[in-house]
Amino acid sequence: MLVTVDTGTGKAVRIQGDPGHAITQGFLCAKVTRYLERVNHPARLTQPLRRVGAKGAGEFERVTWDEALDGIAGRLKQAAAEYGSESILPYSYAGTMGLIQSAGMDRRFFHRLGASRLHRSICAEAGTVGLNNAQGTRLAPAPEHFVHAKLIVAWGANILATNVHLWPFIVEARRRGARLVVIDPVRTKVAALADVHLAPYPGSDLALALGMVHVIVRDGLTDGDYIERYTEGFESLAELAAKYTPERTAELTGVAAEDVEALAREYATARPAVIRLNYGVQRSERGGRAVQAIAALPAITGAWRELGGGLQLSTSAAFDFNRAALERPDLQLVALGREARLLNMSQIGKVLTKTSDPPVKAIVVYNSNPAAIAPNQRLVHEGFAREDLFTVVMDHFVTDTARFADYVLPATMFLEHDDLYLAYGHYHLQLALKASEPPEGCRANADVFSELARRMGFTEPCFEDGTEQMVRALLDSGSPHLEGITWERLVAEHSIRLNVPERPFAEGGFRTATGRANVSGAELGYVPPVESRLGAMAGEYRLELVSSKSADTLNSSFGHREDTDAQTSVVEIHPDDARARGITDGQTVEVYNGRGAVRLTAAVGDYTRPGVVRAPMVRWGVNVNRLISDRFTDLGEGPAFYNCLVEVRACGG
Numbered sequence: 317m318l319v320t321v322d323t324g325t326g327k328a329v330r331i332q333g334d335p336g337h338a339i340t341q342g343f344l345c346a347k348v349t350r351y352l353e354r355v356n357h358p359a360r361l362t363q364p365l366r367r368v369g370a371k372g373a374g375e376f377e378r379v380t381w382d383e384a385l386d387g388i389a390g391r392l393k394q395a396a397a398e399y400g401s402e403s404i405l406p407y408s409y410a411g412t413m414g415l416i417q418s419a420g421m422d423r424r425f426f427h428r429l430g431a432s433r434l435h436r437s438i439c440a441e442a443g444t445v446g447l448n449n450a451q452g453t454r455l456a457p458a459p460e461h462f463v464h465a466k467l468i469v470a471w472g473a474n475i476l477a478t479n480v481h482l483w484p485f486i487v488e489a490r491r492r493g494a495r496l497v498v499i500d501p502v503r504t505k506v507a508a509l510a511d512v513h514l515a516p517y518p519g520s521d522l523a524l525a526l527g528m529v530h531v532i533v534r535d536g537l538t539d540g541d542y543i544e545r546y547t548e549g550f551e552s553l554a555e556l557a558a559k560y561t562p563e564r565t566a567e568l569t570g571v572a573a574e575d576v577e578a579l580a581r582e583y584a585t586a587r588p589a590v591i592r593l594n595y596g597v598q599r600s601e602r603g604g605r606a607v608q609a610i611a612a613l614p615a616i617t618g619a620w621r622e623l624g625g626g627l628q629l630s631t632s633a634a635f636d637f638n639r640a641a642l643e644r645p646d647l648q649l650v651a652l653g654r655e656a657r658l659l660n661m662s663q664i665g666k667v668l669t670k671t672s673d674p675p676v677k678a679i680v681v682y683n684s685n686p687a688a689i690a691p692n693q694r695l696v697h698e699g700f701a702r703e704d705l706f707t708v709v710m711d712h713f714v715t716d717t718a719r720f721a722d723y724v725l726p727a728t729m730f731l732e733h734d735d736l737y738l739a740y741g742h743y744h745l746q747l748a749l750k751a752s753e754p755p756e757g758c759r760a761n762a763d764v765f766s767e768l769a770r771r772m773g774f775t776e777p778c779f780e781d782g783t784e785q786m787v788r789a790l791l792d793s794g795s796p797h798l799e800g801i802t803w804e805r806l807v808a809e810h811s812i813r814l815n816v817p818e819r820p821f822a823e824g825g826f827r828t829a830t831g832r833a834n835v836s837g838a839e840l841g842y843v844p845p846v847e848s849r850l851g852a853m854a855g856e857y858r859l860e861l862v863s864s865k866s867a868d869t870l871n872s873s874f875g876h877r878e879d880t881d882a883q884t885s886v887v888e889i890h891p892d893d894a895r896a897r898g899i900t901d902g903q904t905v906e907v908y909n910g911r912g913a914v915r916l917t918a919a920v921g922d923y924t925r926p927g928v929v930r931a932p933m934v935r936w937g938v939n940v941n942r943l944i945s946d947r948f949t950d951l952g953e954g955p956a957f958y959n960c961l962v963e964v965r966a967c968g969g
């Protein structure tokens with residue numbers, strides 16, 4: 317990104333994509349193009365606030381930074397003294413993905429404090445565990461190499477909304493003759509532009525993958541040499557897949573038998589073939605194993621052999637930093653003499669209302685807005701409304717969570733502080749030093765945690781570290797991917813591509829215990845999700861709700877904008893389902909189930925397959941997370957956001 321700064325005021329006046337960057341190619345996504353509106357928004361927080369009204373009422377008075385930090389340090393000391401340091405919990409996720417402001421001084425602070433650790437499972441955990449089970453690591457074809465592919469399968473990947481910088485490479489591949497297949501229960505923009513769109517029911521991908529394996533094995537389209545040399549467990553996979561005939565797969569997934577056949581044959585014969593798997597698939601009760609099964613496809617067909625072939629879910633494992641040097645988990649030993657307990661962010665409602673020994677008495681929220689984004693929202697709000705819970709929120713606006721806070725601290729935005737960024741869809745490591753001046757009164761997360769450390773009496777020199785020391789510590793891992801990448805080079809070049817193999821698994825090289833891709837079918841049998849039309853809870857609520865990302869927002873981060881609210885207050889419903897319920901386009905409807913109800917505006921059209929409704933996530937306030945359970949995924953204990961049964965009814969009047 318290029319930032320133009322007014323030298324008089326120090327303020328950013330223009331941001332644009334860097335035309336010289338291999339991935340950005342001169343354009344920004346829809347939400348970031350307008351980011352300066354966010355920087356200069358009149359509702360932006362510029363002074364610390366302290367609660368004066370009832371919990372959750374959002375009534376505050378302004379205080380100085382010293383008053384706020386002294387007050388917070390005092391309350392944290394009190395909680396630690398009365399209930400033990402593990403009564404304190406950090407809660408953070410991906411508001412910024414910069415390592416310094418999201419996994420640096422904050423982690424050091426909470427480790428030294430002996431606070432409970434947070435299992436950061438809200439986004440990608442099931443997929444990460446599934447992919448690691450299959451490959452032992454997460455390396456992938458680079459986006460630049462998608463141009464070589466002749467078949468691109470976008471599997472639960474809403475590329476034109478969430479991953480727009482991959483799109484030019486797909487356009488180029490198609491210009492050279494590639495076909496694009498989209499597998500998504502929702503007719504996204506990318507699905508509408510694809511050569512083929514297959515719409516399985518949510519959470520049925522594991523069955524679809526097994527149906528593909530069935531056809532590939534039956535028709536002799538496997539790469540026997542690759543299987544022999546570089547995989548393990550193929551026999552058990554073939555045995556399991558034998559039961560997933562195209563007809564049975566069709567019953568389980570809603571994808572027609574002939575489409576399963578055609579997809580499997582095209583996938584196994586097109587070369588190079590690449591699967592862009594994104595995180596939509598794994599937000600599901602069988603999502604972790606679905607990822608594991610999908611990852612078997614490029615192994616049994618040898619798709620990894622060609623440049624631009626294979627599977628991309630994430631490229632993040634290539635950024636193998638010395639995370640311990642940044643995060644300093646060893647400081648827990650100083651505080652506790654052991655590792656602190658781990659609490660799962662995906663069940664924060666339960667954590668705040670049911671944890672004992674000790675209960676959570678203080679929570680510090682930054683880079684996240686749990687009151688909006690976490691499932692089982694009713695319980696989440698009940699937890700944050702506890703009078704005896706001391707809550708600090710660091711953010712840019714008074715978010716849903718900030719309304720529950722005892723102290724709200726105004727944070728800098730990414731143009732206004734230093735950070736180092738990894739990526740999960742490409743291989744460029746990027747250093748972005750502070751470009752513009754923050755409003756007076758805003759402070760970077762790292763600075764706040766340094767200040768708090770001082771007030772808590774922590775004397776370790778690491779709390780004095782600046783950006784340079786932290787980046788140097790991270791780079792010092794000995795990884796070949798980072799070889800030759802130095803602080804000096806990052807300062808001079810800003811963006812440096814890692815040294816990663818072009819065809820990561822062309823000749824095996826998996827990081828499993830045996831070094832082989834694990835394609836075993838042992839754990840891959842398909843049971844429909846409890847909350848799905850074929851599952852144990854099917855019945856009263858007959859529609860399956862997908863609350864996926866919207867193009868113009870970033871989770872709840874733009875909730876302060878009215879146009880965002882309009883975009884995220886919609887539920888898309890198929891004309892057949894609308895007609896059956898007497899619902900017309902533009903009507904206010906209630907989406908409900910046993911957990912609660914949300915009022916939204918019906919958008920009637922062929923946005924989804926019949927039986928599936930979609931709500932772009934997530935608006936501030938009461939939102940679809942009221943309707944969503946905090947049941948865990950099969951792997952990694954993440955949330956099964958996209959398995960949710962609901963009904964929709966027209967509101968009177």
Ligand SMILES: Nc1nc2c(c(=O)[nH]1)N[C@H]1C(S)=C(S)[C@@H](COP(=O)(O)OP(=O)(O)OC[C@H]3O[C@@H](n4cnc5c(=O)[nH]c(N)nc54)[C@H](O)[C@@H]3O)O[C@H]1N2
Binds near residue numbers: 439473597600863869
């Ligand atoms: N514009 C924008 N970009 C974003 C974000 C954002 O909020 N807005 N969020 C960022 C974040 S945090 C993340 S994790 C990534 C996520 O990026 P993606 O994984 O691409 O986004 P999702 O919306 O979670 O899911 C992708 C697609 O999966 C589909 N889907 C849902 N359930 C299933 C299923 O069971 N099977 C299949 N095959 N498909 C299914 C959805 O309909 C959706 O179109 O995007 C990042 N980028």
Ligand SMILES: Nc1nc2c(c(=O)[nH]1)N[C@H]1C(S)=C(S)[C@@H](COP(=O)(O)OP(=O)(O)OC[C@H]3O[C@@H](n4cnc5c(=O)[nH]c(N)nc54)[C@H](O)[C@@H]3O)O[C@H]1N2
Binds near residue numbers: 439683685686761872
């Ligand atoms: N129903 C449903 N719920 C979902 C999902 C879904 O698909 N459907 N997706 C889930 C996924 S994949 C994810 S990743 C989570 C995302 O959940 P969160 O990580 O909570 O994402 P946001 O809602 O965008 O909240 C990030 C907050 O961080 C703040 N922020 C940004 N930069 C900074 C900074 O530098 N300092 C500080 N202090 N604050 C900053 C922003 O202003 C914003 O309020 O949501 C999950 N929730």
Ligand SMILES: [Mo]
Binds near residue numbers: 410438439440
């Ligand atoms: Mo995410």
